[in-house]
Amino acid sequence: MEEFKIRLGFENEGILPVIHIAGEITSEAEEEIVQSYESIPSEKRSRVILNFTETSYINSAGIATLISLITKSSENQGKIEFAGLNSHFRKVMDIVGLTDFVLIHDSLQTALSQS
Template sequence: MPDDFKVFVDLAVSIPIIHIEGEITSEADGEILGKYESIPQEKRDRVILNFHGTSYINSAGIATLISLITKASEANKKIEFAGLNEHFRKVMDIVGLTDFVLIHNSLQEALK
């Protein structure tokens, strides 16, 4: 796992937030999915992934996000994205994730 990769959950606000920093690659898969699983079931109706500190994402990282979105969707839960820079926003659009998640311009907007 790259040294600069970090993922942590914030349950202090009304909507759970998974903060992702660094590079999202195949090595991040278990950690991201594990953090989602660590959120109590009753709080998973809407979970925000905050990409503000994300520096890189490859196809395996995209596959991780698809897996997370699928898992949430099968349980009638929602995943939302916040903090994407313009490049990552285009990538999410190109791979079609924008059809399945709500993308907010900022974390503050997502929490409204």
């Protein structure tokens, strides 16, 4: 079992929040993911990128957490974007319908280049 780690960073000269998620996204990860999002100043929440490059596993509770985050963001006129999903996770996100609600970038670099 890979340890879950999360890190919030601000890219593009400190204006674009990126939540880097490593390890397994399960129910244990929910509180940290939500806290990371809520710690972003509201004026910087219009576009938040979740970086999945180092994510190894996600279960249904993890997907529910992502749905909750997407809902919370859209209620505040913000957008959540995904970056760095491997092909398996991308397929999972497609199956559960999340790709209808988020912009998906192949890599973090691609996401950062689109401002």
